Amino acid sequence: MLYIVFPSILIILLFIYRLQKRRVSKEIQSQIRSDKVNRLSSQLHFPAKQNEHSIKIQQIKYNIENACVVNYNTNKDQEFNYKITEKVPFKEFNARLYQYIDSADKLQEILQNLYRYNVLGIDLENHHLNSYNGFLCLIQITTPNYETYLIDCLKLREDVKTYLGAIFESSNTLKVFHGCVNSDIAWLQRDFGFATVNVFDTQEAYKKLFKGQRVSLLHLWQTYCKDRVKITKDQKNQFQQADWSARPLTKEMLDYAAHDSHYLIYIALRLQQNFENQNKLQELDEVCKEVNEKTVNAKYALRQDQFKPDETYKVQFRKIVDGFDPNNEEFLKIEFIFKGIYNLRENIAEQVDKNPDELCDISTLYLLSTKKPLSYIETRKVLDEAGKQTNSIFRQVIENFCIEIQQRLDDFPKNMDAMIQHYKSQPNQGLNSQQERLRLKEERKKKIIKHYSCKKVVYENCKMFSPDGELLSNCDFKKAQWYIERELADQISSDPFTIKLRFEPNGRGQPKPLEELYDDNFYVTDRENKCVNCGSEKDYSRFHVIPTLYRQSFPDELKSHRSHDVVLLCFTCHEKASREQDNLKKQLAEKYNIPLNDHNPNKLINLHIQQINRVASTLKKASFRLPDEKRATLQKNLIELFLEKKEQLLPLIPDDLKGVIETEEINNEFIMFCYNLPPTRLSNKDKQNPHGKILVDKILGEDRMSDFIKLWRTHFIKTMEPKFLPWGWSVDHTIERSFGVFSKFARKEDEQENHK
DNA sequence: AACTTGCAAGTGCCTCGCCG
């Protein structure tokens, strides 16, 4: 009897427990709907508390508002002078040159010194790990006399706000930053409400001067201070990501922080000299103006304002998930759960004032969505198995995650049709611009694969025999058909479609080198219509084992009628193979000192024209809603762009619009002309990257083409390890091929041979 | 680890001229 009663009781107890759990879930659910903040404070096992250094949201909002008003009222139309007149000779970093400022008295003491100068080098250290919105920890200011002050913003937040605002907002003091537009300026706004103006950005200036990409401060140190800066790349990365909210800061950290601002003014000066030497001071002025326009219009965006519960998770989810299959129930379920715990993570992070990624990283969220653990123990197991580290806060909220997962499982719609419909109606709804971009990207990728993969069967493997029955080669159906229609051949089989020529083809009977006889086997072997790398029979396209960049500069006898070095690859393998090719190209470029980058002036002018198109497009499309000031600058830009490349562009302007350039008064016709201005046609010579031809010529001169071709074949085999290459494909496949004596590809010496 | 950005490069398709 006991054997029956006891298990029954257990089952009943379990049932009650389960019911209880469900009840809790429902309660939570109603709370989610009523108030997410409420729900969390009642569910979390520890009180929500702010990071002691964090700034209250109300304060941040007030700061931003304040900075924007100041910018609008006083800086909107202001012109600044970006010229540095001080003489600042190079001076090596020295730890005795900096002071740590951590009291209001010290701050007030240095103020007078700071106000003496017209230029200051400034860098900031922000902390974002242990805080939802982040906060500034340190301000480094260096004077032209190389006095550096490290100001502790944690201790002195109110004092900084009181005493330093005048410097950041001053039109008399030029502030030298490195890469400040998206970060530093916004942080100063967030933490202190500063409307920073009159800024010189060394990164932007360098970019303009060398028409290059963004450069690191490290690069500038190496360029302008040679080997006298004693900080390595590793050290820089390490310190950049250090916890700057820690107190006291270590000696190494202080040294590093002081380094960051120490050389800024010197570098700015050197840049200014560079511009001056090239007679381009005006360009420097333009860059500064651009940067300052951005600082004036900067507005710090609160993380919680950017977060949208129905959208933000999607971006992350699509990045981490393999493929996308709205017809697969499990897939939909995983996304449904991911959304739940992603949003929960965001809410908790906001409540406990932590960086969401620090609380729990995305890959862990995804792991939990797939494994769906419903208890602390299960979660632990899942995390341990995957080797995931957890921090203490996350351990404290695991129960909440489990409840949420259970909740999402309960809420997952039973009716799949409705869900799929929902999906299909989704893409265009409620996506912000970034997500919309991502969605379009996905769609485009699909389109690209469809567009670029071969539409028809590449190898039809029809056979062509000589009159005496020797297999000559494979060919496609169309060609075989052509011979039959002309009564030049007879069909002797239909599967595979096989023909026998009625005439003796040219080029046979001549003695051939042994290896070429072997290679002929390659040309009579069936070639399969699938990726030679992975065997996929879908979405393949041709791939050139020797990059076209080089191959196009080969002499005819090396490239004509060669199918050996063209293979089929599926889209994925194609991408990989191209990347691998790029690596080797770079190595070759370095080895032979032939740069891959192309500075062809004819190409550069097209970049310029693109810029003109863009400015004109803005003027055409948005002119009516632009502020007068902004419209005027754009119009000015347009003229300046023309003047910059006057010699090339002036001939393109119709006569009746030429006056515009002289009077600088822009009319609609001129804007439309700029909008429609086409890029100059590039001749094929201009299109060709000179690197390819130069290298090939060099190799040809050294008579090492054979090695060069084999190098690429070997590289392909080594990096891809293709498993489905056609029979007979070989790295040693002959490089040159014999042609009939009348062929234009026949070499001169062959011709002479024939004449004898 | 996450995000942003400009550049270089390569795709299929089309047309052309050459060859057999």
Add this chain to the structure above:
DNA sequence: CGGCGAGGCACTTGCAAGTT
């Protein structure tokens, strides 16, 4: 006539490098 490669076109991508 059909194959072939080159030249031209329109289009997009991945990568590298920057920031914290």
